[in-house]
Amino acid sequence: MSVQNFPPIYSTVVEIFQWLKSVYKNISFPEKGSCLSSGRSLAPRGRRSCSSIGCIVSVPFGSHNNVWSTGRDPAIWEADTDAVYAALSHHLWSTFTAPEAKSSNEDLKEMLESNKESLKLEAMKRVVGLIAKGKNASELFPAVVKNVASKNIELKKLVYVYLVRYAEEQQDLALLSISTFQRALKEPNQFIRASALRVLSSIRVSIIVPIMMLAIKEASADMSPYVRKTAAHAIQKLYSLDPDQKEQLIEVIEKLLKDKSTLVAGSVVVAFDEVCPDRIDLIHKNYRKLCNLLVDVEEWGQVVIISMLTRYARTQFTSPWKEDNEKAFYESEEEKKDQTEATPYTMDPDHRLLLRNTKPLLQSRNTAVVMSVAQLYWHLAPKHEVNIVTKSLVRLLRSHREVQYIVLQNIATMSIQRKGMFEPFMKSFYVRSTDATHIKTLKLEILTNLANEANISTILREFQTYVKSQDKAFAAATIQAIGRCATDISEVTDTCLSGLVLLLSNRDETVVAESVVVIKKLLQTQPTQHSDIIKHMAKLFDNISVSMARASILWLMGEYCERVPKIAPDVLRKMAKTFTAEEDIVKLQTVNLAAKLYLTNSKQTKLLTQYILNLGKYDQSYDIRDRTRFVRQLIVPNEKSGALNKYARRILLAPKPAPMLESAFKDRDRFQLGTLSHSINSKATGYQELSDWPAVAPDQSVRNVEVVEPSSSESEEQSSDESDETSSDSGKSSSGSEKSSSESEPEQKKKTKTKKAPQKKSKAAAAVTAPSFGPVKTHELLHHMTGKGLSAKYHFPRQPCLYQPSMVAVQVILANSSDHSLEKIHIGDRSPAGLNIHCFNTIERLEPEASVTVSMGIDFSDSTQAANFQLCTKEDQFSVSIQPVVGELLMPSTMSEQDFSKEQGKLLGMNETSATVAMATANTSSQAVSKQVLSVANVGVVSSGPNDLHRFAGRTVSSGALVLVSLELKESSALLTINTEKSVMASMLLRDLKQALALARLYPRFWVHRRFTHDFTLKFRPRCTTNAKRASDPDAVQKNTFVKVPST
């Protein structure tokens, strides 16, 4: 078979393999005309080839025939199949990335239009390759867009990539795809919904703005927090496409800001920052929630939330820095200070909340999070608390070079204001010869900022090493730094100066030049007896060629010419010789020197001066001509020059203020630390100014959250919809019994705080909330008689399960009432087999009379079918079962009255069950009603007006289906309606509720036992029973079965 006649595309490995095989058997290479050693079997090499085939497949296949006929020496082919494969895949890669000819795009078009899925996918992969390379593939748009509704998920995703890239250019065609996305937005799979919204909102075509708006609004109310997160991202995209939508988008942002899901929080704050950063009023109500959620938000969200809250706090709280002077005395105890001062500063509890909740994030692995907490403390914390960020910042210096760069910049700014913060870590800023230049310079900057009387000798010793560095730019920077230390700390000025003078004899010119410049500045600050140094510099003058240094020396000569009366004229003489060859800056200084000498020592220098002025008059640079003309008029008296002449001496030889040697980071603190603007030292687009502290704090009560929802403060923990993994913090221990203890005390405090405030305002609402915790009913799991001393009880704590959201949390109290300790208590076999139980950890030992509470999670899959499992100790196994009450398969859901009505509207007809209940007289008050309902079912109260309609909402734990309960009171009866998709659950729940409401007063706990009228069958058998036997042997069961009567 001739190489030229290959079918153009090979899409499967099998085909490739077969082709290669055929090549090896009877291929004839066009160039050499020879055959490969025919009949050579590939079999032994088959396995090795595999890897290369993997390569080929991962590289989209090229169709250029010349690839195959590259005219390689057949010997190579024969020599190593692997090498051939490698070469092939390499060629394929290059064809695929090489500037694509038209023909190849035709090819792709053909592939895309074929009806083979694999061909399409292959083609799309190549197209994406083109996009990645930045090549234009827009002409394929019509062919690609057809595949948008493909079933193949990978193909679909690649089409999405393409669409997002080219939709802007091909607006009309892009519209073809819109309906697909609209359909996908209604998919039951949340992932599909989310990705449809992602792509739809990424298509920058302004015609679809209304569609996008609609989609965003809908998605922002989606059940899945992931979709809501995507909606938050879409807000920004829509805003950048059409800023006119701002008002509507703000409404969506407002809604999403209220979202309790940690997943949404970060994204919506980004949208807030982008769309309406000035609408600080939207944050008030969500401030505390954001603070409390912060630890659990994903790391990227943390960064944006923290910087937004920093800005927020600066507008809402008063400065904690006011009594800085006093603080020294009362460093730690704020209370004390409060008593003693006339107008005490007390920190707003919300301000404190923010500081406290961000502190643990200093331990984050994400450097951006650490930096943002550091800047928050810098801008918001009382001065004495800022120090806690030091260690973490120093830790970041171990990270990548780029991270070091940014962190060092920020430390440089901080260290100017607060030397003390970083002084103990001075050595961490020592320069290594392997550091990049900009890192070195920053470290030097910080070391200079940290210098004080105590450590200056150490720092100077360190600087001595740096001066010798091979990196001359760095050495020069060190000399500058030494100069700064010398001016800042007067004790060492002389030492530094003599050190710098020593450097004048350095061989490297840049070092010498830099020293001269710095010495000049130093001498200027203390122009006392330094004529020696000036003389020394005059001697060096001939050897220095760097113009800045020469100019500096000339300036020094002129300025202090009276101190070196003999040398100065001589220098001028030398300069007169070389004047024409000098740089402009040197010429200017020469003219200056000449003028000054003319005034002080005209006898010796008159002629020289005139000569220089003449040269300058005809200089090429107009600056110099200008200066010459000016100086001549000023110093040489003639009839034209007027009064100015008399003042020449006072003008030229006036005492001049010494230049300040300051840090380049001096004024960087005008920018918020950690920002891009701070890094580039100029205001970046979109930079939000950090406002000054307000003199008087704005109203604090704006942050109080009205307790409109039944379960606001406490039940945030055990909260509502499926998303609410929120507050079950990852830092918390997962085993339930330990949970409360490990939960920190501050968190509790904060809770009481949040509660206190609202109670004043909305007493009525708060009263309704109270019974959201129904009484905990404990059920027997294993009686101590049957359990050979081990007894077990369980209850439903009504908390979201920590292990999996679809599980119901169950707490089991195990007690040992025998006289010996029980060992290795754990859970054994379970039935039905697929039952999903999260077991508690094996309890190694339970002493007599001791008891332990463990928590487990059971996925009941929304049915009241009992979960049977075995409770095992080291010796025995007891079969037990937990049968859930239907009300415990629910999770409370919080929603507004409107939402409730809306959802109820969707669940009519078959999904509605209702009954009339004869109410017990005691049950007519609204408080009693909610109490009874909540005791039966784990639902949330939906706040409503003071009418006789009570609403409760919940979701099933496993599938998240809504369960809506409404109760309309009429005289002595009431109409009870339940709307849910789960009709079986509805009828069971209806029955329970009916009983509870009608009979609650008479038989308070009757319903509990009714549910358990069937017997627990508890089996146990000695450990020796084999597994096989256990399941099937009826005898064994018979013998050891105890029938347990439910206890009352």
Next chain:
Amino acid sequence: MIHSLFLINHSGDIFLEKHWKSVISHSVCDYFFEAKEKAVDPEDVPPVLQTPHHYLITVHRGKLFFLSVVQTEVPPLFVIEFLHRVADTFQDYFGECSESVIKDNVVTVYELLEEMLDNGFPLATESNVLKELIRPPTILRSVVNTLTGSSNVGDTLPTGQLSTIPWRRADVKYTNNEAYFDVIEEIDAILDKSGTTVFAEIQGVIEASVRLTGMPDLTLSFMNPRLLDDVSFHPCVRFKRWESERTLSFIPPDGNFTLMNYHVSSQNPVAIPVYVKQSISFFESGPCGRLDITIGPKQTMGKTVEALMVKIHMPKAVLSANLTATQGNYTYDLPNKVLVWDIGKLNPQKLPNLKGILSLQAGAPKPEDNPSLNIDLRIQQVAISGLKVSRLEMFGEKYKPFKGVKYVTKAGKFQVRT
């Protein structure tokens, strides 16, 4: 936030670009190339550059530049951290992060980038979540996929994305349940000419490789947690437990991850494992210099020092080195002016020595400064700070995992000034 990403190789070719918002012409990279021209070393390019309309934030990893274009104010560390995370992900997926590997897997790379950012804001960066979305390419899988037509792309939302523990995927199953922890400590030190320690500290990291079935809840406790001065954790570690009990309690991610980084408190003196006797001198007359280096063990906690290596960045004027080493080999890389002496195991009986002549460029002035020595070493089975793991317990699952802890001490930035 992040607008576009360009991947650039050392020779300045843009070989991959990705835009999350509208398309930005790659001519924006010219500003970067300009800065790169100016810098002597690629490491010297400033990470943040300002251009008239955009800001360029660059990260240099494995001979590649990850250049991101930003249009508005954003914390630069946010971008830098993310870019490094991207590089880590590539490393994780393809085993290395190099130009050829990225080119070979361009589709996977593109799919990854698409999932990692939405509108410039990170969406999924946890490796466990990403791996459920886009399975890492393996030879077997690509063969199977082509035959069966299935794809590498998942069509459901990864379980981690919605749970409180996004770093762990659900339904992990292994036949061998293993949990290995490597305690790796690095000594950062600067020694001066006379051998006295100018600055020394120990930085440690615990790398974990956990392959356990189900939802294990692990607790790792130390014999001497007081040694740890400053720590940073993987998000899985429960901070409150650490604060109260000084134990690490966590539900681990599946696979390899960094559990914690720590800094050993500076109160404890740092044991310096080796001493260096050196004399490097360049002569005023004649184009040569002399070099003599001997290394010996100092405080090695009774273990042998391995993989000892000395690296010297020579002054520009040094043309060649004519040396003899009593142990190991030396190479002199002329273009970079780096002398590397690879010693290997340190034998306390017979100390390795490197001695000889350095020839200088004729006419060049004598180098001002002696080059400093960078030392690399490794000591197995010991953490130089003395940190010890006392126990690892597992809750939540019933099987018995294989557990292992390994200690290694390395030289970090260990520099001897001469």
